[in-house]
Amino acid sequence: MTEEKNTPGDLFFSAKGNLDALFNVASQVCSNANPLSGCLFSTEQPLDESLTYLKEHRISKRRFAASTTSPHLVTYKRKKDSSTSEPEEEPKCYLWKPADIPVVYALTCQHRDVFSSLSDAMYRVLLPGISRIHLRTVEFLEALNDLSSGFGEDQLRIREYVARSLIEDENSHKQVETNRQWTDKDYPAVFDELRQKRAWLSTIRIELRGSQPMSGRIGRDSTFVCHENFPLFFRTILSRIAGIVARRRGFYDKRDRQSGPDRGPRPIEITYDQEVFADKQQHGRLIRVITSLPNASFAVFHGNPYLHGTLVDYTDGSSYDIWIATATSILIVPKARATSHSLSRLCNHICDRFEEGDVREYHGQ
Amino acid sequence: MTVEDIIRRLRKDCDDYCDTVLALKAFAHEMLWDDGTGSVDCPAFFGRSMATSSANRISPDNTVTPDLIVQPKPQYGIVAEAKIALSGDPKKRTRKLQALQKYDDDLTGWKTADEKMKLHDVVLLCHNFHGTEVCDQLRDLQGKAEITFDRKFAVVSFIRGQQTETWMSLALEMGDLSDTAKKEKLRKRLQIRLDHIAANPKFASVELYDHPPPLPMLMHFIEQTVVNDLDPSELLRHRQRQPVLKTYSIDDMRDRLATSFALPQDKSRTPKIPKRASVKEALEAFVALGWAQRASEPKGYYLYTVKKRHGNLFERFITFVAKQQFEARQAEEEAAKKEQDPNAMVQKRLFAP
DSSP states (O other), rough: OOOOOHHHHHHHHHSSHHHHHHHHHHHHHSSSSSSSEEEEEEESHHHHHHHHHHOOOOTTEEEEOOSSSSSSSEEEEETTTTEEEEEEOOEEEEEEEEESSSSEEEEESOHHHHHHHHHHHHHHHHHHHHHHHOOOHHHHHHHHHHHHHOOOOOGGEEEEEEEEOOOOOOTTTEEEEEEEEEEEHHHHHHHHHHHHHTTTEEEEEEOSSSSSSSEEEEETTSSSEEOOHHHIIIIHHHHHHHHHHHHHHHHHHOOSTTSSSGGGGEEEEOOOSSOOGSSHHHHHHHHHHHHTTTTTEEEEEEEESSSSEEETTTTTEEEEEEEEESSSSSEEOSSSOOOOHHHHHHHHHHHHHHHEEEEEOOOOO | OOOHHHHHHHHHHHHHHHHHHHHHHHHHHTTTTTTTTTTTTOOOEEEOEEEOEEEEESSSTTTTSSSSSEEEETTTEEEEESSSOOSHHHHHHHHHHGGGGSSSOOOBOSSSTTSOSSSEEEEEEEEHHHHHHHHHHHEEEEEEETTSSSOOOOEEEEEEOOOESSSEEEEEEEESSHHHHHHHHHHTTTEEHHOOOOOOOOTOOOOSSSSSHHHHHHHHHHHHHHHHTTOOOHHHHTTTOOEEEEEHHHHHHHHHHHHSSSSSOOOGGGGOOHHHHHHHHHHHHHHHTTTTEEEEESSEEEEEEEOOOOOOOOHHHHHHHHHHHHHHHHHHHHHEEEEEEEHHHHHHHHHOO
């Protein structure tokens, strides 16, 4: 009797040898019923070194296993003495890194929650060598503009998106609201709406119609889900996102004093079109937002009329001085140590929970 | 005085200290600024050990540590001293002002080939609130020939101001500077945006000057320094919620603080900022707080526990130090009362050996 690979997972995780084989099984498996999930993260280290390090270290008494050839099958092993009656699903994914950009792709057919336990564990071990880069709304638009030039605007549709925006009601106890829209619109219309509402994206689900249908979802944190036509999704959307991730990593990289020329930091700022900080209550709101950043502590030296505080990120020992000295910008001055992962995490937290602004090089204008 | 009063005083002390550092940075920022070309790449030191000559009127053949040395040109420098508030006692104030004359000397220790400077000015930086009072007293002392300067001497006041932007204002209150263009700018009152000062890559990291920082601030700097110091394996243990122990001697911690929060300079001229006694006091405070312990071996070392801490640590340090000071004050008052208690005195006399 021949053994059949009778589940999509069995088929997916049986791909061996090379990326073509993986894409072949991915296209067979990928469907609305069996979406493929994953994420992108950035690292300058060779993937082999990262995997060796991963195998040598444990998180919560669980260890990692990884195959030796790319795409590498990484498994987060079950605890040996697990007493659960049902066998726990072992989180698994494929990892591979292209030769030309410092980005690693992670891909699985398991549920998002199972995958996130694996990806979170990998981050905890591999930090600060890897960076999770977050996308801004303008970068989503950049990727879709690029994509539509190959297929035409009318073929590229937005089917769902989650966006946040400020609550204008002064009596509200919440400052930011989250809205999920199920729709079917062309993407310029959606981005116009976002601009008018001063909203910013958390996730977006796109659909490409025509002779090569494709659909999938991209998250702000560079996570993705593909529901249809993974090879096209990868070639069109994911590779563009990877380019943006690599570029943003370069932007955030080497800004601390240890890396800068003459041991000077390279500050960045988050700027807004409107005078957000003309209302001094916004200082208090920003303090609350920054204080809510997980695994970090924020010491406020001065809160009003200007803000000066120091953030220490316990995930990798990065630290920053944060200033509000103008009505339209937040200044972030990296201190002795500041990794690209930590800086991206901080900027995203502010853009996602306070208000999305333009993150750029500080020029003192 | 209640604990809340002490908390308010500590917050003010920390604010004053930060303002003074900002003022020194603002002054350095301006002195190293060319309106045509922008920031000039010239030396600036926030504290530098310099040797006085035998002709020094106040401190001959000795070492002095001015708060700021700026060298905008190869043969021109400025020595600046910051005083956010001079003493309320007129005699003490007079002595502090007269002590500025120690910088009116052929000092050795400039960042030049022969460590000498052909021409330098002496500047007193003081808070705008005290500017008039300080200038009146200086004029009085100069009138009585109780203070003289052979070199150009100026008083520059500073104050933080705010409209839609926050800036540091510098103003020439009295005296003279060799750079007439800078003098004129200061005479008209100069405003420098706070973010320009904070982001100046040359001295963005400077948070200490040659005056002991308030204890809560130094505790905060130590916590930062220790976390920055974790290596990758320690960071991994930390992320796995395992406490990490770091060992430091007082001198070790002092050197790390100087590296992190003061400007690097040549070893022979690096002043002891912060002072060893201040660092020891801060480490002992961490022992009292339960975040560190004294090592049994080797002596003089401390084991600092790095854990995930939550909330505004700076406020925690302020509250802790305030409570410690309040309890110490109460203990002193109790002891003083017992000394004065007639019954206690009788008991003491009756039962004295």
